[in-house]
Amino acid sequence: MNEKQEAKTKPAMWENSRFKNWVAVARACHLVQQELARQLRPLDLKTPHLDIMVNLVRSAGISQQDLARKLFVGRSNMTMLLPQLEKRGLVERRADPADKRVLRLYLTAEGRALADRAIVIQAAIIDDMMSATTPEECEMVGDAMRRIVARLLEMQSAAEETESE
């Protein structure tokens, strides 16, 4: 009831606690990205590159498509970014003999070494800022976010179905 009223009446949107609290989440995300970008500058890495490399550490041999899906970005984005990393000798793309369409991705030794250094930096930032929470809070935030992600993925699938119809 309260929520429905708020949704209709314009002025009190900022006192909607869900709205207000989410704004804080978005702000935090934005600032983390900026801080990470700043600290990665000496390594000549941008955050999207790090995202890719982090995933390759865990999922060597993944295809570009699957990597894009994991990162929630478009395939074309991978097509743009991966050749850069390949030219720097950080990533290797090997054709899959079984399916000639797919390119399988691997970190080189150099890529792995750089990824390790970058991950240390990223973990340090996260560790620092998350020390503003108690372990219980941190866990609860994570749980809540995983449920929210699940809900958003539902919305996403629903939208895709509606669109294809």
Next chain:
Amino acid sequence: MNEKQEAKTKPAMWENSRFKNWVAVARACHLVQQELARQLRPLDLKTPHLDIMVNLVRSAGISQQDLARKLFVGRSNMTMLLPQLEKRGLVERRADPADKRVLRLYLTAEGRALADRAIVIQAAIIDDMMSATTPEECEMVGDAMRRIVARLLEMQSAAEETESE
């Protein structure tokens, strides 16, 4: 083989609960942005435009610089985006008579009307996904995030000082 190497070199960064939980936060933010962008498409609005207009609803007459600071983006970003909104007749930029450097920003009636429609959409998404949390959780997430933001702003100021020195 590959997995054993991982376990040795990196003592499982992925099991660091702070890291893991933050990943969920980042994923949620990313997906919200996408869902919002999709639902704003019919209004021909992008999320950065909405961010600007939302802030102008609350802070009419703000300067470009102050707006950029509120949004944690560069001044040049405002210089790029605002003329677009001005040409569409959604935003007005008036020179400040007291200080000839600054441009003060206002929503037009049309801009206000469009902002209202967009805000309803945004609030609906947030309301939907945050319904995956209890009110207590939602409040706790907000509190934790505000502390994290404060910590990140400290890091930011520290970095700026170090740089200027």
Next chain:
DNA sequence: ACTATTCTGTTCAATATTGAACATAAAGGA
């Protein structure tokens, strides 16, 4: 009053990201 410094907004080049259209490879159905 004058100079140096700071502040506001702009320009510009570089990069990230997206969606649509495309080409090729694989899979499925008749």
Next chain:
DNA sequence: TCCTTTATGTTCAATATTGAACAGAATAGT
């Protein structure tokens, strides 16, 4: 087998974002 559909990666144009360098206006120190 042949045709249709689906999947993977690429190309391309459009847009967002940034940081550095800049011009003009205001401020402070002298």
